[in-house]
Amino acid sequence: MTHPFPDDSVGLVAPQTLVFDEPLTLACGRTLQQYELVIETYGELNANKSNAVLICHALSGHHHAAGFHSTEDRKPGWWDGYIGPGKAIDTNKFFVVSLNNLGGCNGSTGPRSINPETGKAWGADFPKLRVRDWVHSQARLAGKLGIAQWAAVVGGSLGGMQAMRWALEYPDRLRHCVVIASALKLSAQNIAFNETARQAIINDPKFHDGDYLAHDTYPKSGLAVARMIGHITYLSDHVMGEKFGRELRSGSFEQGLDDLVEFQVESYLRYQGDTFSDSFDANTYILMTRALDYFDLAREYNDDPSVAFRRAQCNFYVASFTTDWRFPVERSREIVDALISAHKNVSYTEVESPFGHDAFLLPNDHYRESFTRYMASIATE
Amino acid sequence: MRFDFDQLQHWIGEKSRVLDLGCGDGTLLKLLADNKQVVGYGLEIDPQQIQTCISRGVNVINQNLDRGLENFEDNSFDTVLMTQALQTMRYPHRVLDEMLRVGKECIVTFPNFGHWKARFHLTFKGRMPVSDLLPYEWYDTPNIHFCTFKDFEVLCREKHINVLHRQVVNERSAQVLGNLAPNLFGETAVYHLSK
Numbered sequence: 001m002t003h004p005f006p007d008d009s010v011g012l013v014a015p016q017t018l019v020f021d022e023p024l025t026l027a028c029g030r031t032l033q034q035y036e037l038v039i040e041t042y043g044e045l046n047a048n049k050s051n052a053v054l055i056c057h058a059l060s061g062h063h064h065a066a067g068f069h070s071t072e073d074r075k076p077g078w079w080d081g082y083i084g085p086g087k088a089i090d091t092n093k094f095f096v097v098s099l100n101n102l103g104g105c106n107g108s109t110g111p112r113s114i115n116p117e118t119g120k121a122w123g124a125d126f127p128k129l130r131v132r133d134w135v136h137s138q139a140r141l142a143g144k145l146g147i148a149q150w151a152a153v154v155g156g157s158l159g160g161m162q163a164m165r166w167a168l169e170y171p172d173r174l175r176h177c178v179v180i181a182s183a184l185k186l187s188a189q190n191i192a193f194n195e196t197a198r199q200a201i202i203n204d205p206k207f208h209d210g211d212y213l214a215h216d217t218y219p220k221s222g223l224a225v226a227r228m229i230g231h232i233t234y235l236s237d238h239v240m241g242e243k244f245g246r247e248l249r250s251g252s253f254e255q256g257l258d259d260l261v262e263f264q265v266e267s268y269l270r271y272q273g274d275t276f277s278d279s280f281d282a283n284t285y286i287l288m289t290r291a292l293d294y295f296d297l298a299r300e301y302n303d304d305p306s307v308a309f310r311r312a313q314c315n316f317y318v319a320s321f322t323t324d325w326r327f328p329v330e331r332s333r334e335i336v337d338a339l340i341s342a343h344k345n346v347s348y349t350e351v352e353s354p355f356g357h358d359a360f361l362l363p364n365d366h367y368r369e370s371f372t373r374y375m376a377s378i379a380t381e
Numbered sequence: 382m383r384f385d386f387d388q389l390q391h392w393i394g395e396k397s398r399v400l401d402l403g404c405g406d407g408t409l410l411k412l413l414a415d416n417k418q419v420v421g422y423g424l425e426i427d428p429q430q431i432q433t434c435i436s437r438g439v440n441v442i443n444q445n446l447d448r449g450l451e452n453f454e455d456n457s458f459d460t461v462l463m464t465q466a467l468q469t470m471r472y473p474h475r476v477l478d479e480m481l482r483v484g485k486e487c488i489v490t491f492p493n494f495g496h497w498k499a500r501f502h503l504t505f506k507g508r509m510p511v512s513d514l515l516p517y518e519w520y521d522t523p524n525i526h527f528c529t530f531k532d533f534e535v536l537c538r539e540k541h542i543n544v545l546h547r548q549v550v551n552e553r554s555a556q557v558l559g560n561l562a563p564n565l566f567g568e569t570a571v572y573h574l575s576k
Contacts, residue, residue, distance in 0.1 A: 317435075333452065336442060337452045337453075340422060340442070340453075340457075341454065341457065343398070343420060345420075345440050346422075346440055346442070347431075347434070347435050347439075347440055347441050347442070348441070348442045348443050348444075349431060349435075349443050350443040350444075365428075366428040366431075366432075369428075369432050370428075370431060370432050370435055373432055373435040373436045374435050376436070377435065377436060377438050
């Protein structure tokens with residue numbers, strides 16, 4: 001049999017679970033006595049352990065960023081377009097670490113896990129998390145892997161927020177910070193979308209104040225609506241128009257007919273919500289969107305991001321996409337301006353793309369080339 | 382090395398903060414980083430040029446100069462540079478104002494439209510100059526605001542811009558002629574300015 005995977009794929013990968021027994025005190029004041037993180041790694045750690053790259057995932061992401069879990073897998077990991085041999089994050093050069101964040105629902109300790117104090121699932125009682133909690137748990141992960149300093153911490157969207165927080169919390173433990181389609185903080189409109197999504201979940205009668213597992217049920221329809229709302233904000237008006245326009249899936253506008261008319265875009269969104277809610281946890285969705293809302297890089301630095309970035313010691317690469325209205329180019333420009341004002345090394349690419357926020361996951365020549373060259377320039381250090 | 386790069390290097394201090402408007406492939410910023418240890422940033426909009434800058438390890442910011450420099454604070458750079466691009470600006474005089482606001486000092490270089498070849502072309506052929514110095518046809522050129530050295534001097538006077546140094550550099554013809562009669566024989570002007 002021939003090789004089942006493309007040449008530029010990391011191929012077959014398997015997650016592993018790491019157990020952390022040292023208690024982790026969280027920003028909310030509560031403490032996790034012990035926790036587990038599920039990770040995947042791609043490439044080889046070099047002898048002096050200087051080629052490690054941490055991938056921080058976005059709202060609904062997880063550890064499976066690249067490669068395939070089995071030969072039957074139809075789809076690779078969520079960032080496979082940019083992680084692999086010869087790709088932007090070149091696994092021939094880098095040792096790539098990708099994890100499922102704390103509070104997630106893909107194997108790391110989260111609301112679905114058993115609270116050792118009660119013997120029952122945490123559910124809604126799982127501690128509220130902030131971006132810095134993830135960063136601290138990732139620092140412990142680095143310690144366990146023997147990585148004293150990352151070559152780069154890389155993230156898109158919510159992942160970019162983690163990368164920036166890394167640069168402030170552990171300035172000497174990363175050489176480069178890659179921030180893609182992200183922001184210093186969410187806008188009121190962003191928070192409004194997140195709250196609408198949360199209300200869809202909370203108002204599902206099967207939510208039971210977050211204790212749906214104890215009731216042996218699941219707020220599937222609420223979570224599906226939440227995802228539909230999110231999904232609209234990840235796409236651009238242009239892409240929706242191109243992809244669906246006003247195409248009908250069923251029914252007709254013919255006079256005299258009383259058909260129920262369904263647009264293609266309705267059916268597409270329902271499908272997205274439906275598949276997502278089959279695999280994601282409602283409490284995790286609430287927790288992750290709240291962490292997004294709470295994040296404000298410069299809050300403890302007099303609300304001045306330039307003062308905040310003065311702490312950083314690493315170099316930065318920032319990218320944004322022209323039709324992204326969830327994290328518009330202005331948000332990335334604010335990051336870049338603050339970095340320049342803080343006298344930090346930074347390069348910034350503003351990429352023409354019709355694909356909205358999702359563009360950071362999709363193929364694009366300028367984005368791929370700029371990102372690839374930046375990573376290549378740091379691989380030779 | 383481009384002659385205007387060679388000249389302007391003398392006016393840039395060690396370890397100074399430099400902003401290069403329309404930095405192209407980052408050649409100048411790399412040169413200044415290697416020779417003067419400057420902390421430099423370049424503004425550029427062409428994707429290929431940006432990618433080359435990134436490969437060179439030059440800080441490059443994807444920013445259209447038509448947007449102005451409103452995102453940069455007053456006096457936040459020691460020197461703001463613009464080489465061979467002033468004549469491509471929609472409003473060169475406003476760009477100069479912005480450069481002098483953001484930088485403590487500025488350096489601009491531009492081609493001399495008063496050069497004898499341009500004058501010869503217009504006078505005897507009656508057509509807009511196309512030469513080795515100015516290779517574009519009038520209808521398809523990035524150079525929309527040509528000026529002569531004298532024109533630029535007048536603008537500086539009117540705006541009360543302080544000319545710290547001025548230098549003519551010739552790449553294709555004798556430097557001695559350029560020094561003798563700059564506005565007739567000078568190819569490229571290199572101006573060092575302050576408020």
